[in-house]
Amino acid sequence: MRILVTGGAGYIGSHTARALLENGHKVWVLDNLSRGHKEAVQRTVGLDRLTIASLHDTDRLVQILTLQEIELVIHLAAFSLVGESQKQPEMYFRNNVGGSQSLISAMHQANVKKLIVSSTTAVYGTPSQMPITESFERAPVNQYGQTKLEMELSLEHAASQNDLAVVALRYFNAAGAHPNGDLGEDHDPETHLIPITLQVALGQREHLTIFGNDYATPDGTCVRDYVHVCDLAAAHICAMDVLRNGTVQYFNIGTGAGTSVSEVLDACRKVSGHPIPSVDGIRRSGDPDILYADNSKAVSELNWSPKYTSIEQIVETAWRWHSDSPNGYRSG
Ligand SMILES: NC(=O)c1ccc[n+]([C@@H]2O[C@H](COP(=O)([O-])OP(=O)(O)OC[C@H]3O[C@@H](n4cnc5c(N)ncnc54)[C@H](O)[C@@H]3O)[C@@H](O)[C@H]2O)c1
Structure with a gap:
């Protein structure tokens, strides 16, 4: 087409x-x-x-x-x-x-x-x-x-x-990013959790700020899909x-599964091999505790299902992109 x-x-x-x-x-x-x-x-x-x-x-x-x-x-x-x-x-x-x-x-x-x-x-x-x-x-x-x-x-x-x-x-x-490592996330300013966390591992930020650890979730941090x-x-x-x-x-x-900020941080530490220090910050206004999808309509009617089902798999592709291209597309 x-x-x-x-x-x-x-x-x-x-x-x-x-x-x-x-x-x-x-x-x-x-x-x-x-x-x-x-x-x-x-x-x-x-x-x-x-x-x-x-x-x-x-x-x-x-x-x-x-x-x-x-x-x-x-x-x-x-x-x-x-x-x-x-x-x-x-x-x-x-x-x-x-x-x-x-x-x-x-x-x-x-x-x-x-x-x-x-x-x-x-x-x-x-x-x-x-x-x-x-x-x-x-x-x-x-x-x-x-x-x-x-x-x-x-x-x-x-x-x-x-x-x-x-x-x-x-x-x-x-x-995440393309598994080939040549396409990925490059936003300015960057506001998404995984790139920001990996920027700490790359020495581009001192630490990750976790905005709130008293949400009604198993580990107290926000859960997203x-x-x-x-x-x-x-x-x-x-x-x-x-x-x-x-x-x-x-x-x-969406994948239909929720992952907390702490779980994303743990995955980024494991994949990058960097301790990635974090500090606790205050809640941002309007952040719900938990958001995740019921994707059954997409699965049954679109015949779609996610191939990347663990946060570590997703972070691995992001880490490849960010570590190969620490300045995004400006890295050449
Ligand atoms: N990134 C996410 O997690 C997410 C989640 C839900 C929905 N979305 C939606 O997905 C879409 C893509 O998101 P993304 O993360 O790739 O954003 P992005 O900023 O990386 O890409 C958006 C692109 O649109 C272009 N653009 C913006 N306004 C334009 C205009 N008036 N004319 C022509 N081009 C214009 C920008 O230059 C940019 O290349 C957006 O519609 C966004 O709202 C994104």
Whole structure:
């Protein structure tokens, strides 16, 4: 299939682009490089398949969709830092909601009917029950989650109006790196637990701060569902088979298991062989105790299942990437 990946220069987008190529698809990337890396595109689809443009440039989107005869769009381009979204909500709404609406309009003009998008566990907010199923109420507790909810609502409207076929994958915590060691996580600022912890092992930070050790979890630290980025990428391939016109279908993409901050730290110590000192900090506001997915809908309907099922396996791939490329894509 001929596929356009928006945000294909980013962390999950680059792994998804590679997985698509490996499955025999023809892939183009659209990214404004505000948060992504040209090098990541060079290592996947190649720079001749990269359009450097913003989602807001609807005419440019129509042009590339038409020129390349795109059949399916995989839409990952967005801003995704919770803290930043609280400080700059307008910027988040403009990028994540306005950008998605521009894409929907361009697809309508170019008569492209298939769309797979990145949504997030943040749309659920802080559910009182675990595991989280797709039927849980959407009740985001931060602006980032709110923008993704608005995107989902825009898609529901567009699917019914334009006969669009949409799958929205609600990712849990993306983690790890490509096992080849040449693609990985490179965010500035980095806010994700595993890269930050490994930066201590690399001497780039003095210690890991654990934000709260009095949560209602077995070891007192927050529990999250870490899903390997290659497993996330594979979910997009599986989703291609279930697209149905006029509908938005939602799937949780997580392992179904929770791992605590302390367990992640232990895995990073073991894999890196570094003692990785930690200090206890205060809780961050709005951090739920436990979040993990019920992934049974993805398993049964998408025929998807995670290949990386232990946190150590995930950390091993991240460690390969971070130790080989301590400055991310700038390492060369
Ligand atoms: N990383 C996670 O754990 C996680 C979890 C749930 C959902 N998500 C979602 O997955 C998607 C990808 O996340 P990621 O971690 O790879 O982020 P990322 O920042 O690494 O990648 C996002 C890419 O989108 C591009 N981009 C942003 N705004 C754009 C615009 N207006 N026009 C064109 N390009 C634009 C950036 O330059 C970047 O390359 C996002 O939609 C995010 O909300 C991520």
